[in-house]
Amino acid sequence: MINITLQLPIYLIKYMRTLYSEPYVPKSDDEMGIYILNILQRKTNVSEYQYRERKDTLHPYQLSISMSCYEKRGCIIPTDKNALIVKFVDSHFRKELFRNAVLNNHYYCIPYRTSILNSLQAYNITESELSYETIRKDFNRKKNEIEKRLLK
Incomplete structure (x- = not known):
């Protein structure tokens, strides 16, 4: 398993921990998992767009990605995509x-x-x-x- 750290506001971390535990293993059979799996990228595909996140309000939340998922999709979540995950959650x-x-x-x-x-x-x-x-x-x-x- 490969660990990925998402940056979320504390209230969303509590919400995610209550519903999905931590580390959360995204799966293709739930809404949250589908969204996260579709955002994963390989390092070579990461865009050069720079997003400035608000570090003061975000805290780490762990995801675990299986090796097979890593090989298929990659394991990078760029900061601009992290912002999309925050909005979605x-x-x-x-x-x-x-x-x-x-x-x-x-x-x-x-x-x-x-x-x-x-x-x-x-x-x-x-x-x-x-x-x-x-x-x-x-x-x-x-x-x-x-x-x-x-x-x-």
């Missing part, structure tokens, strides 16, 4: 959080705030890592669209 996390809040409110009359805070607590995400206000504002923008799709 964050989007996945928020969609799940918002979907659960809408469904819990509709079926069990649990207030949105309670659902969101309980979900954050389940992933051990603190207010300092991801503020409720940030989540609330994003949720309020997307709530109607989610309700239209889920509660037809």
